[in-house]
Amino acid sequence: MGGLEKKKYERGSATNYITRNKARKKLQLSLPDFRRLCILKGIYPHEPKHxxxxxxxxxxxxxxxxxxxxKFLLHEPIVNxxxxxxxxxxxxxxxxxxxEWNTVERLKDNKPNYKLDHIVKERYPxxxxxLRDLDDALSMCFLFSTFPRTGKCHVQTIQLCRRLTVxxxxxxxxxxxxxxxxLSIKGIYYQAEVLGQPIVWITPYAFSHDHxxxxxxxxxxxxxxxxxxxxGFVNxxxxxxxxxxxPPKLEGQAHTEVKAREDSYALDSESSMEKLAALSASLARVVVPAEEEAELDEFPADGETAAHEEERRKELQAQEQQKKLFEGLKFFLNREVPREALAFIIRSFGGDVSWDKSLCIGATYDVTDSCITHQIVDRPGQQTPVIGRCYVQPQWVFDSVNARLLLPVADxxxxxxxxxxxxxFVSEKEGDYVPPEKMKLLALQRGEHPGGKLQRTGQQGTNPALE
Known part of the structure; x- marks a missing residue:
């Protein structure tokens, strides 16, 4: 018994693929709309084996x-x-x-809109x-948030990206x-651990854009x-x-919100966004939780399991110490250093940070504050030195974070x-070349003092800015 004989190219792998033009005609969409639909739904072209x-x-x-x-796209409501x-x-x-201006206004009021909520839930159950797919989203949003308000991109999109990234x-x-x-040529790479998932994104430097x-x-x-x-969902x-x-509120803002509404001005929302973007103040909580340190359960283990658990416990202790790296330190940023990146990093590790009030909104203390421990400068000889204050270049903050300890300020x-x-992001294996600077850093992490001139941050040393 045999059925109808199929013609050539009507069976096998040839029936699993369709060209872009045929797919576009099947969906009755123009090429830009078809490309847009595929991007939103996460549909990508495939290269056949034969x-x-x-x-x-x-x-x-x-x-x-x-x-x-x-066929999956045929049932998408966004097509309509x-x-x-x-x-x-x-x-x-x-x-x-x-x-017909009345008709124009009526049409604009009834402009068709669509939401992508169901697509987000569909692509990420x-x-x-x-969180695992957040790397590209953060990098793209940080890029758009730095774009100038020109005709290339909608202003609303740029403002939305700025708000979400902040x-x-x-x-x-x-x-x-x-x-x-x-710090790379392309921009600043960050890695954060959110609910156990490592997330890496890149932020461009604050330079003027030439599209x-x-x-x-x-x-x-x-x-x-x-x-x-x-x-928006993730935040x-x-x-x-x-x-x-x-939406986030600064500490103290929630209590004064009702009073502020009575005498509000047109630019109050912009001022609130600028204060939020300054990253110098903490956010208000719905309910202040009782801060109790959770004790890890310890179970008896033997052999390799015990060694693995001990290594994991040491890693957790190192992470907890790294979270408090800048606690008790007060930083002041000069106007020539990258303010937002340094403020974000210092605040992320428990430090206090401020800058000149004329530079940006959100300054919490002045340069004359006697409690300032570190001043970040990038132009030697431009400031009046203060005894007891460490003057360091911005790279000290970045290197200290990566080393998980306060590096000697003398360098x-x-x-x-x-x-x-x-x-x-580079981890050397056994037999790989290790730079001498990395060897020196590993010795510092072990508590050793490589060389004679290196000193701990607690030992002030001789600061050229004070001479």
Whole structure:
């Protein structure tokens, strides 16, 4: 018994793929809308193993998608919204052409909108899944938050990215979740540990932007549209886990909010956002939890298990000590140093930080404060030295975080050639080359004093700024 004989290219791998043009016609979407839909839904092209068979014997360059992915897109409600928006644009152009201004206003009031909440829940069934995929979202949002307010990107998108990234930075500060920092040519790499998941993102330096012409900002804006929705969900859940107000409020702001409403001004919301973005104040909590140190349960173990548990316990102790690295220290930032990055790092490890009031909003104390222990400078000879205060270059903060201890300040005095900035993301194995600077750092972590000139931070030494 035999059925109908199938023709060539109607069975096997050829039936699992579909070209982009056929998929677009099947969905009745234009190429930009099809590309946008695939980005939002997480559908990507696939390279067939036998491309010539799938392409029906042709060797022409074509983009292929899985047929099951295209069938999955057929039931997406956003497709109807794309069609409604196309009709809306056509009607709006027609009303503009006829100068029917009442119709224009009516159409703008009824502009079709859509939400991406269901797509976020669909792509990330659990909260841990969302955290694992947060690296690209943070990097893209931090990039968009630094864009100038030009015609390349919508101002609302830039402001939304700025607000969401500031909220995430405040969570990292409140949870003491920052672990590693690295200064690179591309920007500043950060690594935070959120609910046991390592998250790495990059923040660009605060330089003026010159938009390149070979970048498709519409594709980037589509990714950012999804990432902002995802980051909003994540921020809300993270703030709930720490009993923090969301949207965030500064300490003392919640009590004075009712009084402030009575005599509020137009720019009060912008001023509140600037104070929040200064990263110098703590956030208000819904319920202040009782601070009780949780004791780890200890179970009897033998052999390798005991050694593993001991190593894990030491690692946890080292992390707890690192969280309090800058506790009890007061920093003052000069105007020439990167304020936001240093304020974020210092606050993440328990330190107090301030700057000149004329530089930025949010300064908590002045340069004349006698309790300041460290002043971060990058121009030697520009300040009046104060006895008992350490003047160090900004790299001391970054290197101390990566070393998990306060490094000797003598190597970071103003005007002194700085030691190499080692990457904390590189771990040498047995037999690999270890730089001499890394050997010196490992000796410091063991409590040794390599060389004769290195001193602990507690021993002041001779500061060239005071001579």
């Amino acid at each position: 491309k010539k068979k799938v392409n029906k014997g042709s060797t022409a360059a074509r983009t292929f998608y899985l047929i099951k992915d295209i 919204k794309f069609r409604e928006y196309k009709v809306f644009v056509r009607k709006l152009r027609k009303a503009y052409g006829k100068s 659990t909260f841990i899944d969302a 909220e995430f930075l405040h969570y990292v500060i409140a949870a003491r979740a920052l672990r590693k920092v690295f 390149p012409t070979d970048v498709d900002y519409r594709v980037m804006a589509t990714f950012t549209e999804f990432y902002t929705t995802l980051l 809300f859940r993270l703030y709930q886990s720490l009993n923090l107000h969301y 970071y005095f103003p005007g002194v050639p700085l030691p190499p900035h080692l990457s904390p």
